[in-house]
Amino acid sequence: MGLLNKLNQPYEAGGIILGTFEDILNWGRARSDWYLHFGLACCAIEFMAMNASHFDFMRFGTIPRATPRQADFIMITGTVTLKMAERIKKLWEQMAEPKYCISVGSCANCGGPYWEHGYHVLKGVDRIIPVHVYVPGCPPRPEAFQDGMIKLQKMIKEEAIFRKRKKLEEETKIELSA
Amino acid sequence: MLEYIKNVWLGFWTVIVGMKITFTHLFEKKVTVQYPDDRYPIPPNARNKLHLEPTLCNGCTSCARICPVNCIKVETLRVVPDDPEQPMIADGTKRKLWVPVYDIDFAKCCFCGLCTTVCPTFAIKHTVEFEYSTYSRDDLYVRFSDMSPEKVAEKKKMLEEFQAKEKAAKAEAARKAAEEKSKAEAQAKAESSPVTESKESN
């Protein structure tokens, strides 16, 4: 039995080597997240406060990048108006895979205080781009941002890279049988 | 020329001064609070997640009315007088309304604190909890009511029955009243008709 043979053995449907290799890759992506330096409204001020010395976002291994090409995740911090929405969609498309999105604050989650009468406000940024973590608050405390970041890191760590196809197959099987 | 030398010297000197300041900060005590392990003190009146104490809520809906963003949804059912379970609100008064639905959409809430100030029984208040970010927006829609669907259905049925009874009673009363009225009218007619007749005859 060589190591190669073990690849075919069932270890969460991927083999031991692929499993651990995947863990390392996921560890890298979870621990080094560069974010797009991009603020929209009130939450952006708290976002700046979160970057500052008392809370220090860089502890999580994040570095601000000004250009979307080099960013790993984007934090939508503030009200997304319809005029801004197309720009955000463009930014999201410019980012390189793998990419993530955290929606921060009531406005980005679903329009917030402007959801009822705000004719000009997009009711939730998840209508244009996929959102991975929702952070509630108006604006959230800086620790709440970091809580969202921890949740995102947890999500990335459990992601499947090689097992993706297997997983998808299983899911479709379940769907078909159902 | 003198100006030039002075500028060059100033440029050099202010850089040294700046470097001195940053160097002293290099060894100063760091102010960072390492969040998940260590926590920054939060005052008890901080306005974070809302919490409703269902046993305190009397269903007055003033919170839903004052809310600037309409993120609170309250539905109430009247308590039937002959309900076997006659609940007391925690402050001692009799409950007049059941609250089967009390939902707060934290995705919309603007945490202004207006609802907590208008509440007559202090049922709704802000807590210091802020760690409830989720992977799905639906999880931010929180249902606070402690009534199970069966109980709601039961109370609804009870109310409907009671209302039907009440309606029947009302109808009965109305019928009675109408009867009485018609009787009275007839009587009045009977009393007044001779007069009119006599008038006509005149």
Next chain:
Amino acid sequence: MGEKKRIELDYSKIESDRMRLNVGPQHPSTHGVLRLEVELDGEIVTEVVPHIGYLHRCFEKHAEKMTYPQVIPYIDRMDYVTSMNNELPYVMAIEKMLGIEVPEKVQYIRVIMCELNRIASHQIAVATFGLDAGAFTPFLYFFRDREYILAIFEKASGARLLFNYFWIGGLAADVHPTFKEDVLAIVKQVRKTNKEIEDLLIYNKIFIERTANVGILPPDVAINYACSGPVLRGSGVKFDLRKNEPYSIYDRFDFDIPVGMGEVGTVGDCWDRNIVRMREMEQSCRIIEQAIEQMPNEGDVQEKLPKKIKPPKGDIYMRAENPKGDLGFYIVSNGTDKPERVKARGTSFVNLSVLPEISKGYMFADLILILGSIDIVLGEVDR
């Protein structure tokens, strides 16, 4: 380092292809979501067209739908850096319409909170201005201090940024018992940091070269464009509503109005606008110290009011000195519990209008600094 005189170029003789550059809405230093359409001749700016509306949240429309107390959270979200100062003129206007006098203690707490918020706002302004110039460290020193101020706000109101603290006829809650000592400790800390920042950034030769003689706003142009706040005072015009038209209890305090004097360049350049903010922080500290001394310890913080606030029919215009300038509210009441119209005079909006005028002929890097020295908040520009 650079000479004092700016090199004048005769643009009619040097002609090259113009480049149109789109700065924003996603750009690290547009202070939010402003979009500037810039025409560049090499690196020299020949035309600037600001495009706004990327954060239009229809505040005025919302105000018509809300009752009077419900409008206050939306006013917080206009100029989100200076919420306390935003609330003050609105609350004073309604109080004047209702004809009520708020308790003495409330007046003092309001003034202290406003001045603390003014310090916090100026800290953000100077910090981001330094960031635009490329200095990252002062930014974090300012934000470290701002955290202490926010702690006071949080203890009083419960929120860190959007307070909803000034209510019609009083305050949302009383301040905590150790309020006075905490505020005095902050004043001390602010002075210490300001001293340090002056050495690290403000009087740094590179910073002086970057900001002096750049974006000169002459006083007459500033007045013509209706600029206010540090942008106007940076040009040497001594106008401050707290002194010229004292509202609330500002006439009881002794403080100066710092103006730009052209110490290192010409009057009205970026450095002057910036130093005015630095010195206003010191004046705010003075006001806070006096207010703490005079503030009564006992007293109610909320006047008795009817459950539904219905100001009599009529209109009112009330203005107050925001950290960014002159913020005014024009409120029309129709006798119901909802305002007929609330019109806000956005300070940042008016100040931004001067940008195309003063940024022509400077380098592209200067344009960023000029924008930073005007200190706009897009929430107030677009409303």
Next chain:
Amino acid sequence: METTNFVYNLIPNETIAIIVISVIPLIFLIVYALLAILGELKISAWIQERLGPMRTGPWGILQPIAEVVKLIQKEDLTPDSANKPLFNLAPYIIFMGAYASFAVIPFSRYFVPSGINIGLFYIFAVGSIAVIGIVMGGWASNNKYSLLGAMRSVAQIISYEIPGAMAILSVAVLASSLDLEKINIAQEGGIWNWFIFGGQGSWSKIWVFPFTLVLSLIYLVASLAETNRTPFDIPEGESELVAGYHTEYSGMKFAMFFFAEYANMFVVAAVLTITFFGGWNSPFGNFMQGPGWDVFWFISKAFFFVILQIWLRWTLPRLRVDQLMYVGWKVLLPFSFICFLFISLFKMIN
């Protein structure tokens, strides 16, 4: 002096020895770059009263490794409107320019990858290759910000090479050689014999000290400009040009730019060490002197200057384009000429 590279003694086969010799600096470079990235993150944090990365490994020391793992996985985007060959080539050219300099850097008297006798000249020649990569990358990105950044970079690097070269030239005058090893050997015998104090010689060399000090400062400033570090980071000035010439780069290609920047930082620090601060020589004369100590002294001195660059970056604001030119042509150049003149005179008289 005969070059005695220890690898030749270890491995008899010359081809394999050459390959080993060329790989050793690369391994060193990778390790150094990881350390420098960590150093940058941590020092910047400490200056700003923060803690920096703390959650990746103990005290965040695994942070740079996580970054490399992440960057390998990133999608490699090439914009549709970019000039693809140039766009893809640019990062490697920049890295090549930085890596080629390592060929002549003498880490120890027993390890000089290639002991050519015009080492100083070679470093300057090869260092200029980076600018080609920057222009290629900036132009091929088809982005206005990138183009502006590239244009600024060219002007900056070309004008700052002259005062930098003048500063180094005076050392060549003092040592009467362009050979980096000879320059090192000329500074043997303790801190007093370093070129910052005028090299070996009688007490009369004290007259040189002010000029060598100024020249070393001039080289430091010029090297900051050559490596695009603050206060001369205008080609990638974040608040103006988003990310300058590498705005459109992502994934591994961006990592190359990143890597090349840190490699360049080491190269200029190494040149400063060799020319003015004694290279591999111990500051205490014969005490702590030897082949192993050589590497230690050389790398620790070079690291000190790398940290100095990082320290400067987190202190100063950024200059404007025309002021940058002003500093280069009107301040550094005249000063370097005056100092060079005096040092040449001193050498002639001696």
